[in-house]
Amino acid sequence: MDSIYDCYTLNNGMQIPCVGFGTYKAMDTDSVEVTKCAIEAGYRYFDTASLYGTEEDLGKAIKESGIPREEFFIVSKLWTDEMGYEGAKAAYERSLKRLQLGYLDLYLIHWPRPSAEYADWKKLDVETWKALEDLYKEKKVRGIGLSNFLPHHIDNILEHCTVKPLVDQLELHPGYAQETALAYLKEHDIQPQAWSPLGRGGRSELMQNPFIMELAGKYEVSPAQICLRFLLQRGIIPLPKSGNPERMRQNQDIFSFEITREDMYRLETMPQTGWLGEHPDFKIPDKKVQ
Ligand SMILES: NC(=O)C1=CN([C@@H]2O[C@H](COP(=O)(O)OP(=O)(O)OC[C@H]3O[C@@H](n4cnc5c(N)ncnc54)[C@H](OP(=O)(O)O)[C@@H]3O)[C@@H](O)[C@H]2O)C=CC1
């Protein structure tokens, strides 16, 4: 991988860029401007969701960029209150409408269950997946996948599917390595993607971790670049978000250095902070908590 334009090949033969741009909280600033800025910085892969409230502005920025649609890789996700066969199909149409696009490159189920107490999640997941399979078979979407699905959730999908998931988007960073989930994804040829790859950045625990800071000094890069390069070298697609042009640039400047095997091992085995966001079985986000 030499640049953010380089791609992995997914299990259906489709190409996916090795770095994406996250749009959650892009609404905190002017998200059309933020997205335009990210496009100018070179990003073409954008991650959104019906939850984020960024689909309309992302669509607007794409349109106004004048860059052909095919040069972008656009991913959205259906929220927990849009699950079920009919719910998922209708949600896809709403996302397309907000984005003003004719198709998405990937459409994902955002969470495997609507709440920790929701007992019948297996049935709901399969019904939702069937809708995504039909969208895929009808060629309305280029690819379909999962988000926040752990091995036991994916087992259920694999038992009932006719189309295999292409990707799974998980919280992944050096403080939360998720080895078991990653080994499972590798075994099943499902591409891992990292949400909150910077551990939510800013002055977070991860950005101030002494070992990450030591490596940043050694490689003459920032702590954020260490986190992103670490994911890249593990074959994981990071989806960093930034509203700041300098940090947008910095987050894609991760191809001119290589973390040694020894330092990779130290990063892989560093003390874990655990999950910072939510856990797919214990702490499920509420749509109102944005
Ligand atoms: N599937 C899912 O359930 C989830 C998916 N996601 C996706 O993943 C994306 C990224 O995750 P997110 O939670 O936003 O967290 P990130 O780990 O990407 O961190 C974003 C924060 O880091 C700051 N930041 C960005 N670049 C740098 C840098 N170089 N140095 C220091 N700080 C920096 C940003 O501030 P600033 O803007 O000021 O630069 C922002 O506050 C989301 O936008 C979304 O698309 C996220 C959560 C859950």
Ligand SMILES: O=C1CO[C@H](CO)[C@@H](O)[C@@H]1O
């Ligand atoms: O995608 C997402 C963005 O972050 C939110 C807050 O952690 C999550 O709930 C959601 O899944």
